[in-house]
Amino acid sequence: MKDAFTRPDAMTTGSAGRTAEWLDHRFFTRAPWVCARELIGCVFEWRGCVGEIVEAEAYAADGDPACHTFSRPSARRFVEQHAPGTSYVYLNYGVHWLFNLLVKGPAGHGFVLFRALEPLAGLETMRSRRRRKNVRELCSGPGRLTQALGINGLDHAKLVLEGPDGGIRRGQETPEVVDCQRIGISKGADLPWRFCKDGAPSLSRPPDRR
């Protein structure tokens, strides 16, 4: 099933030589919440590690008090100066790297924060980086998944989707997505911009149904 947001050109995956259809940067030329929601169920491949995206959050560059652009001129500059699909990686609490992709749509710009993956391949690498053996502790949080995949500040401001390190493709099934309120923030927590794959084991926290 091809569409405007995939590029069938590059690379094959491990499975039986089928051509992978990576998400194009054009995927990220829509509203942040649309991108975040549609990323659920997609497969994120990164330097030999693979996971299904089961949790993501949207942040809006305009009017969203939880977005870095709200209080950080450098973040606003970043949005202006980079293309959709560019990584935005930053250190949180001086401890954890958090991974976002820049979104630039006609209705507004913003970010998608990757919050949890279901590990699919490269589990031993993830285990050694995380120093955990339980699968559910590998990628079930925004700081955990970056550690599991080896993502850090060197990956900031890169067109990760078009580089040799990785890519994102659509999954086989379209999962049931639960919309809920964003978590871990003190402002803008009312917006229903956290998206979870229903019943996924590796969510950072179970969705709050309202």
Added chain:
DNA sequence: ATGAAGATCCGG
């Protein structure tokens, strides 16, 4: 210069 806040995680 200094301080505060922050999209988190872990261990006690």
Added chain:
DNA sequence: CGGATCTTCATT
């Protein structure tokens, strides 16, 4: 529940 540990920004 508190501490870790670093960056950005605002204030002095």
